[in-house]
Amino acid sequence: MVVPARAVPEPADSLKADSVEIIIAPPTSPVVSDFKYDDGNSLILTWVPSIDDLPVGGKVLSYHIFRSDNGGEAKKIAELIPGANYYKDEDLYSDTNYAYHVVALSSNSRAASFQTASIRPQREWVNLNLKYLFFIALIIAASVIYFIETAKRGKKLFVRKIAGLEAVDEAIGRATEMGRTILFIPGIHDMDDVQTLAAITILGRVSRVVADYDTKIRMPVARSLVMTAARETIKASYMSAGRPDAYNDDMVNYVTDEQFGYVAAVDGIMVREKPATIFLLGAFFAESLILAETGNSVGAIQIAGTARPAQLPFFIAACDFTLIGEELFAASAYLSGEPKQLGSLKGQDVGKGIAMLAILLGVLLSTIAAVGDTETITDILNFITRVFTVTN
Amino acid sequence: MKRGVPLIITFVVGTVLIFSVFIPPMENLGENFTLFFDIIAVFAFFLGGGNLLRVHLTKLTRRKRDWEYSIVTIVGFFFMLACGLFKIGNPGDISASLTAEGSWFQTIYDNVFVPLGSTMYALLAFFVASASYRAFRAKNREATILLIAAFIILLGRTPLGTFVTGWIPDSFSVLQIPNLAIWIMNSPNLAGQRAIMIGIGLGVVSMSLRLILGIERTYLGGEDK
Amino acid sequence: MKRTTLILMALVVIFFALSWIFKAMAFKGVEEHYILQGFLVTLAAFLTLSIMSFLYKDNPFYKFAEHLFVGISAAFWMSMGFWSTIVGNLFPRLSEGMSNFFKVHYIPGDYNFFFYVPVILGILLLMRLSRNYGWISRWSLAFIVGTTAGLNFIRYLRSDFINQVSSTFVPLLVDWQGIGHFFSSLNLSASGQFIMMLANWVIFLGVMCGIIYFFFSKEHTGLFGRASRVGIWILMITFGASFGYTVMGRISLLVGRITFLFRDWLGLNI
Amino acid sequence: MMNAFTPPLALALVDIGRIISLTLIAAGLLWLFIRAIKLKEVERRVIFLFIFISVAAPILFPTVFKEKATPVVKAVFDKIESLPPGSKVLLSYDFDPAMAPEVQPMADAFSRHCLVKGHKIIYMCLFATGQGQFTRTMENVIRPEFPEKIDGVDYVNIGYKAGNEGVLNVIISDFKKMFPTDVNAVPYDSIEVFKGIRSCKDLDLIISIGGGRPGIKEWVLFVGDPGDVPIATGVAAVVAPQLYPYYPKQLLGLLGGVKGAAEYESELVAHYSRFKDSPTPALLMMGPQTLAHIVIMAFIIIGNVLFIQGRRKEGKR
Structure with missing residues (x-):
């Protein structure tokens, strides 16, 4: 290791320092290559750092990257810190040739590498980085579809009880008896959240029962699109119950997109209409507990469900029944009672089996790897980890 | 036309989006479709805003219960909309930021919207208390576990936790409440969160498939006919 | 309205009018628009207290605040949607003239005509208002449902399923130096070997039992039933712990509001 | 904030207010407890009232509960305490204004402790916005409380450099390469604090304050582990649980959220009488928190008493 002489402190006047040029070696072997699995819009540049770019006492202060487009003038496109040896250039065009060179800078001098060859970014048609993701998606999708098909052919499927859903009919019946309304809150997200879609599909089943019993349903929503979808859904339920005349657009109304503005209004509805x-x-989100506690204070039976783990504790604490995560998505299939819908639930269980198997294997292997370091075990472990890790 | 076309649209759009993830030239498709969604949602505002106004105007004209307050909503709505769409009081011209300092829009946001929203949010402090009073009772084994876990964590977040169990020697330090609280957060809590998330992942996959394949079609008007 | 209610409301109005005067006097010389500033702080305090009054019971002040909030916030998000999505994202892709009018940067591109798709779907959605052609709006809904299903299929599979599985690959033996060493150094120290290992065992078994709880197509009896029962207990610990852990953040929110009332409105030196 | 100029009458009023409010809460809870034994449910509005008082009273009459430092916090305090005067400590401000309410009190407390012990502090940040947060420490702690300390001799601020963990990768072996000067453009070699320091390995302690990325994880992976440098941290409450696996091997101690900061402040006040009148924002914030938590726990107990009594009565019938 080279230890620089310490005795002479550097002059405080930086102008003077400029007179002594600190000469450095240039970075070498710059290579530009196509970045894999993109739409032909990025390249990756690598080089060997300057030999004066040492971990200790190195003279290189930064690297500048220069690029020339179609043989034009080279322009600086990036500044990097010492020790850097690659750069990914993005937002390029696949019909342009690009060439690069790297310049190392000391405090007052510079040293440039050679220019790389000129290449074009290539476009790939399949992202092989995601092959394992594709296979896992394929297996799960295939098993869901397989069990849907089996069920269609009339094979009886067992599905365990979900307490929250067993209570739906009873809860609606209670409202009917008491002559009060049913309040349906589909969350505060728009139709681009699957949870909202799940809520709307459950609404389809609920409103069917509501139409049969001739109970009043009230649904304030926080999104205009949800309003449209919910009206469509309830209307259809009334039609299939044979009572299209009983349907009325006012069952669903838009309040505001604002989270707490919506909550304020729904709280108001709860205490005034006492559903x-x-x-x-x-x-x-945060409103879960505000709504559930207010609902509880007016004596309503509450059936809640969400796939947001952070809000589940509040529903568990304040509601009578709670659909936990996956149960929310299973609910519409469960309520429908149709074999093909139930088949999809069995398909989901195959996914759970895969997860359990993978975890068992991964835990066993990493335990063995933690005790003795056998190379084969580590290799297998790394492979499984790679299968279950999504990189882009 | 009424049911067939929508089912085809859902199927095509859904399938294409799933495959686009694996095909680099289509990698921006998801992003663009999200933008499409935003644009459609703005159109939907016409329906939503129209509905809001209709509800309150009906209330007003029919003199339904609490009709006086509908005036507040309608006036507030139009006033804020005017401030927003015409950028009233904005320093600078049409390209100025909607939320520029000094604009009426921002002033109302700061002095009406924010206090209302954050007070509504702050009500949670009260509801957290009333919910724990009612729910954390040792009714059965599950409820008891819920109660104990919550109680340990609560205790661990006050000086009381250290005070009560600080005497426990180092070789049993996991039994000190603050350490126990951390341990619960780090292992059983983590395990539970993961199990829930794995379930959700599968639930969404199966739900999406049902929608794409048109098995679940309640949103289009049920399966009959 | 009852007479007492009227008197009460009058008192509140007088109280906040006085507050306005006092606040304006306090701001004089400090703020340029001191009368307006005095009004704004008083208004914010009035609205804060109106919302809080809901905890006692529903009342005219809460109704006022609620209705104001609904009107203003609906218009707020509509304005935001108009300026950020329509002016910010749609016009720059569709029309150079519109972009120039709104002084936004026009984005030329070969595939810009694709952006007519959401416009058309948006218009189809508005057909909902028509009695005879309302069903056409379903096409837009179908597009939205397809988009949501397609995008979330991969997204959730990735982050909620695959990544959670691989992060559960924990070793069941930690710092292993043989069974003798394990027993000789056995203790319950929070950072000791035993507790570290126990944590990993709990994570492993907890995730397994939790998944078993969610199994739909198998009856929860026998060994399977027992595992599913352990799964429920793990979930209950999770819910209890997360609940307790969140309390602190919720109290902070209230501290924020009360500090506003005491310091910014009442001007107390705290 | 209470300060030396507050008239004695006001101080007495605060004391009286504090005593009255605490007595009120305690007596009220006791009364509800006795009622619970007699099977009387508590109405929710009563709970709301208790929560309001327990939060508002400590704000109005600043109430400080004595915090006893937990081992994780004590470890950091003891480390700074045990280093000989003149030791080199690096404080990295890896946070932005949004995180500041939780972690700024920690940064200020660390600064106070190091300066009073006579350690030399190197300030830097991995968040660009950390610069502004350092200014607050400068204005609220260093200038008013330690006017005798000299920039460059007792402490130095080398500021922010882009590059996230890349920055750490460089300074693990060479400070000067990444930071040729401090923020005032004083060259590295003429800064007194850096005498005898070439890289992070020459430091006696590194403390990262933050909660995001880049943050403490990067410090541990890129500096602490490879360089074998003692590292401690102060982080926002949400990330704290994820960091415990690093303690105590890779992380000698950690402060989590307002509670961690409050424990540190109370330790500081207990050891140094000169900090008796220094602001302790975290301890003050903990007042309403502690009281509200205790009230909630009391209500859980009352709820269970009610439940048990109810079941006993049913059993008798």
Whole structure:
């Protein structure tokens, strides 16, 4: 290791320092290559750092990257810190040739590398980095579809009880008896959240029962699109119950997109109309507990469900029944009772089997790897980890 | 036309989006479709805003219960909309930021919107208390576990936790409440969160498939006919 | 309205009018628009207290605040949607003239005509207002449902399923130096070997039992039933712990509001 | 904030207010407890009232509960305490204004402790916005409380450099390469604090304050582990649980959220009488928190008493 002489402190006047040029070696072997699995819009540049770029006492202060487009003038495109040896250039065009060179800078001098060959970014048609993701998606999708098909052919499928859903009919019946309304809150997200879609599909089943019993349903929503979809859904339920005349657009109304503005209004509705039954299904955030506690204070039966783990504790604490995560998505299939819908639930269980198997294998292997370091075991472990890690 | 076309649209759009993830030339498709969604959602505002106004105007004209307050909503709505769409009081011209300092829009946001929203949010402090009073009772084994976990964590977040169990020697330090709280957060809590998330992942996959394949079509008007 | 209610409301109005005067006097010389500033702080305090009054019971002040909030916030998000999505994202891709009018940067591109798709779908959505052609709006809904299903299929598979599985690959033996060493140094120290290992065992078994709890197509009896029961307990610990952990953040919110009332409105030196 | 100029009458009023409010809460809870034994449910509005008082009273009459430092926090305090005067400590401000309410009190407390012990502090940040947060320490701690300390001799601020963990990768072996000068453009070699320091390996302690990325994880992976440098941290409460696996091997101690900061402040006040009148924002924030938590726990107990009594009565019938 070279230890620089310490005795002479550097002059405080930087102008003077400029007179002594600190000469450095240039970076070498710059290579530009196509970045894999993109739409032909990025390149990756690598080089060997200057030999004066040492971990200790190195003279290189930064690297500048220069690029020339179609043989034109080279322009500086990036500044990097010492020790850097690659750069990914993005937002390029596949019909342009690019060449690069790297310049190392000391405090007052510079040293440039050679220019790389000139290449074009290539476009790839399949992202091989995601092959394992594709296979896992394929297996799960295939098993879901397989069990749907089996069920269609009339094979009986067992599905365990979900307490929250067993209570739906009873909860609606209660509202009917008491002559009060049912309040349906589909969360505060828009139709681009699957949880909202799940809520809307459950609404389809609920409103069918509501139409049969001739109960009043009230649904304030926080998104205009959800309003449209919900109206469509309830209307269809009334039609299939044979009572299209009983349907009325005012069952669903838009309040505001604002989270707490919506909550304020729904709280108001709860204390003024005192619904007998409240459904809280969909994407909920901080408002979960505000709504559930107010609902509880007016004595309503509450059935809640969300796939947001952070809000589940509040529903568990304040509601009578809670659909936990996956149960929310299974609910519409469960309520429909149709074999093909139930088949999809069995398909999901195959996915759970895969997860359990993978975890068992991964845990065993990493335990063995932690005790003795056998190379084969580590290799297998690394492989499984790679299968279950998504990189882009 | 009424049911067939929508089912085809859902199928095609869904399938294409799933495959686009694996095909680099289509990698921007998802992003663009999200933008499409935003644009459609703005159109939907017409329906939503129209509905909001209709509800309150009906209330007003029919003199339904609490009709006086509908005036507040309608006036507030139009006033804020005017401030926003015409950028009233904005320093600079049409390209100025909507939320520029000094604009009416921002002033109302700071002095009406924010206090209302954050007070509504702050009500949670009260509801957290009333919910724990009611829910954390040792009714059965599950409820007891829920109660104990919550109680340990609560205790661990006050000086009381250290005070009560600080005497426990180092070789049993996991039994000190603050350490126990951390351990619960780090292992059983983590395990539970993961199990829930794995379930959700599968639930969404299966739900999406049902929608794409048109098995679940309640949103289009049920499966009958 | 009852007479007492009227008197009460009058008192509140007088109280906040006085507050306005006092606040304006306090701001005089400090702020340029001191009368306006005095009004704004008083208004914010009035609205804060109106919302809080809901905890006691529903009342005219809460109703006022609620209705104001709904009107203003609906218009707020509509304005935001118009300026950021329509002016910010749509016009720059569709029309150079519109872009120039709104002084936004026009983005030329070969595939810009694709952006007519959401416009058309948006218009189809508005057909909902028509009695005879309302069903056409379903096409837009179908597009949205397809988009949501397609995008979330991969997204959730990736982050909620695959990545959670691989992060559960924990070794069941930590710092292993043989069974003798394990027993000789056995203790319950929070950072000791035993507790570290126990953590990993709990994570492993907890995730397994948790997944078993969610199994739909198998009856929860026997060994499977017992595992599913352990799964529920793990979930209950999770819910209890997360609940307790969040309390602190919720109290902070209230501290924020009360500090506003005491310091910014009442001007107390705290 | 209470300060030396507050008239004695006001101080007495605060004391009286504090005593009255605490007595009120305690007596009220006791009364509800006795009612619970007699099977009387508590109405929710009563709970709301208790929460309001327990949060508002400590704000109005600043109430400080004595915090006893937990081992994880004590470890950091003891480390700074045990280093000989003149030791080199690096404080990295890896946070932005949004995180500041939770972690700024920690940064200020660390600064106070190091300066009073006579350590030399090197300030830097991995967040560009950390610069502004350092200014607050400068204005609220160093200038008013330590006017005798000299920039460059007792402490130095080398500021922000882009590059995230890349920055750490460089300074693990060479400070000067990444930071040729401090923020005032004083060259590295003429800064007194850096005498005898070439890289992070020559430091006696590194403390990263933050909660995001880049942050403490990067410090541990890129500097602490490879360089074998003692590292401690102060982080926002949400990330704290994820960091415990690093303690105590890779991380000698950690402060989590307002509670961690409050424990540190109370330790500081207990050891140094000169900090008796220094602001302790975290301890003050903990007042309402502690009281509200205790009230909630009391209500959980009352709820269970009610439940048990109810079941006993049913059993008798």
